[in-house]
Amino acid sequence: xxxxxxxxxxxxxxxxxxxxxxxxxxxxxxxxxxxxxxxxxxxxxxxxxxxxxxxxxxxxxxxxxxxxxxxxxxxxxxxxxxxxxxxxxxxxxxxxxxxxxxxxxxxxxxxxxxxxxxxxxxxxxxxxxxxxxxxxxxxxxxxxxxxxxxxxxxx
Numbered sequence: 001x002x003x004x005x006x007x008x009x010x011x012x013x014x015x016x017x018x019x020x021x022x023x024x025x026x027x028x029x030x031x032x033x034x035x036x037x038x039x040x041x042x043x044x045x046x047x048x049x050x051x052x053x054x055x056x057x058x059x060x061x062x063x064x065x066x067x068x069x070x071x072x073x074x075x076x077x078x079x080x081x082x083x084x085x086x087x088x089x090x091x092x093x094x095x096x097x098x099x100x101x102x103x104x105x106x107x108x109x110x111x112x113x114x115x116x117x118x119x120x121x122x123x124x125x126x127x128x129x130x131x132x133x134x135x136x137x138x139x140x141x142x143x144x145x146x147x148x149x150x151x152x153x154x155x
Contacts, residue, residue: 030055033084034067040079045093046070054082062086092124095147104133105145108154117150 034051048071064084073090083089096102096119104117116134123129123144131150132139142150 029058031058031061033061033064034070036079036081036083036085039081040075042075042078043094044075046073046075046085046090051085056084094122094124096121096123096127096129096144096150098122100148102131103149104131104140104142105149105151106154107151119150123150 032053032055035054037050037052040046040050048067051067051070061084065087069087070085070090072093074093076089076091079085079089098119098121100119102117102119104115106113117131117140118134120130120132120139125144125146127144128141129144129150130139131142131152140152142152145151
């Protein structure tokens with residue numbers, strides 16, 4: 001019985017060795033992509049200095065956006081060093097954050113009124129957010145106008 005097992009094992013050994021020494025991907029199948037040079041925390045803004053180019057097999061490339069589409073975006077989750085950043089890993093920079101103080105701005109012609117408020121949701125430039133005015137305690141809807149500033153309509 002042992003003799004049959006040894007013959008069977010000897011027959012499989014070349015196949016196992018062949019599987020372990022699979023040839024590396026040819027240089028033509030490699031593509032240079034930007035990967036993170038350092039770990040990035042959720043909420044950090046990405047800059048061009050955060051990336052280095054690395055050669056990876058074309059088969060591992062899954063719709064990675066060009067570097068110009070990632071720079072200036074905010075990480076929507078923590079990202080490890082060496083990671084390929086995907087579109088789902090980044091969001092537009094959040095200029096207003098839930099619970100933080102904001103300036104409410106109302107413009108009508110030449111008239112401009114500002115008051116203090118608090119954001120009830122996060123928002124990037126141009127996003128609609130709900131806010132509460134601290135002076136009247138009223139909930140309003142507005143558009144994110146800038147960092148910590150929400151514009152409301154005069155109606």
